[in-house]
Amino acid sequence: MLGNISLGTYYPGSSLLHRLQARTKLLALFGIAFWMLVALRHRWHFIPFIVALGLLCLGTLLSGISLREMWRRVRFLIFLIIIGSLTTPFARGDDPRALYTIGPLxxxxxxxxxxxxxxxxxxxxxxxxxxxxxxxxxxxxxxxxxxxxxxxxxxxxxxxxxxxxxxxxxxxGPLIVTYGGVWLLVSVSVALFSLFAFSLLLTMTTSPIALVEGLKMLLSPLRRLKLPVDDFALMALLALRFIPSLLEEVEHLVKAQMARGADPGHGTVRERLQSMAMLFVPLIRSVLRRASELATALEARGYDIEGQQTPLHEAPLGWRDYTVLVFVVAVAVGTLLL
Missing domain, CATH: 1.20.58 (Methane Monooxygenase Hydroxylase; Chain G, domain 1)
Structure with a gap:
């Protein structure tokens, strides 16, 4: 279960998505989110969602990440979508007209x-x-x-x-399948799945430091409004950087308990809850210890959040970045106008 959490997990590579700047991928993700939001307002217009799935397949191939690895990351979301789709077709939505009637039995x-x-x-x-x-x-x-x-x-x-x-x-029954329910099921499911998968491609092809640098550069105009952009960037970097470390710490604690005779994965519900409680206390202690060590390390190295930091990974946008951005904008506008 812990291995399926990909937030903060970076897969090194030399694919096209790896060579793009983090700002380009962030802007493309924000553009796709706005594209899906606008497409939801055009009822029975399935072209944007079909193209979004095709664009997702293209991005996965260009990222160099195996389909098996992507399936491991998205299968739980697909399961939740299937569970939610059991009752969604019967919702009235914006169009309560009956599409199909089941029963009465x-x-x-x-x-x-x-x-x-x-x-x-x-x-x-x-x-x-x-x-x-x-x-x-x-x-x-x-x-x-x-x-x-x-x-x-x-x-x-x-x-x-x-x-x-x-x-x-x-x-x-009878159970009435409505036009509004079917549209709500198809559009929301595809939009949610696409955005989640695109965000996975973003985090899996971009290192946390480069991702935070790109986010800070995009939010830099907000400094004029006296907003703590640098503080937010530092917190985001630390959160993304230490998610894999915390997952590794959880794995070590589970193995240590199993070596002492505990079995967290089996037993009754009460026994599993007790095992989780026994795991929670040492995990909190480890998190607090890591936070204290990190604060001491930052102070010892004289880290100062004030001033202008030199980006380590981000560089001026190249022809690949502009080509990808223009391509995403053209696809989004073209599918909405068709």
Missing amino acids: VTSYGSAQSVLLVCWAVLFACLIASLLPVAALSWFKRRRGLLILLLLATVVGFLLVYGPPPAQHFNI
């Missing part, structure tokens, strides 16, 4: 009770299988929490349909 209370009992028996058997010390049943062990939730859901469903005569009929 006419059944009896006796049939519903029988189906729920069968589901409960299957889930209960899977839950018992997850408790057996058999290596072939490890799949059930890893999904024991989901099995418990589904088992409770079947019990609640059985209690809801228990009571009336078994021969009495009731209707399930």
Whole structure:
């Protein structure tokens, strides 16, 4: 799980995206976000979202990052989008017209009770299988929490349909799929996925120092308004720089507990919460110790946030940077006008 967190993780390389200046990639990301925001207001205009997915595929190929690595980073977001899409098509949105009607399904209370009992028996058997010390049943062990939730859901469903005569009929539905719900599902899902994937490409092809330098140069006009741009840049740099270090510290603490006989990844919910509590205290102590050492190191080196710092990575924009920016602007404007 910790290996799938890519924020602050930089993959060195010599691809086209690696050679671009951080300011170029930041401006392109801000432009794509504004492009998606405008495209959301044009209902049933799918061209911007289709082109955005194509542009994402092109950026992934130009970055030199494997598709398998990208899939590891985005699969959890895809899972959340799928969970959210279960009810979104039935939302009224801005266009409550009915696109498709599901049902109504006419059944009896006796049939519903029988189906729920069968589901409960299957889930209960899977839950018992997850408790057996058999290596072939490890799949059930890893999904024991989901099995418990589904088992409770079947019990609640059985209690809801228990009571009336078994021969009495009731209707399930109708469920109305609306135009507004379908548009909301497609547009928001693609926009959210695209922005997340583009931000991954940004952090995976740009070192934290270069990223913060580019952000500081873009925000430099705000110094005239007496805003603490340099303080914000320093905090952002430290946060991005030490995220991988903190994840490594968590991994070391987990391994140390496992070496002493603890098993944070297994057991009941209560045992897992206790393991997390035992992990939380030493992690906070380690974070505070690292913060104190970092502050001492900055003071010992005479670091002063006042004045004009010389950028280490950022250079004047070249022809590649201008070409990419013009290309992104042209694609965004062209898809909105089509």
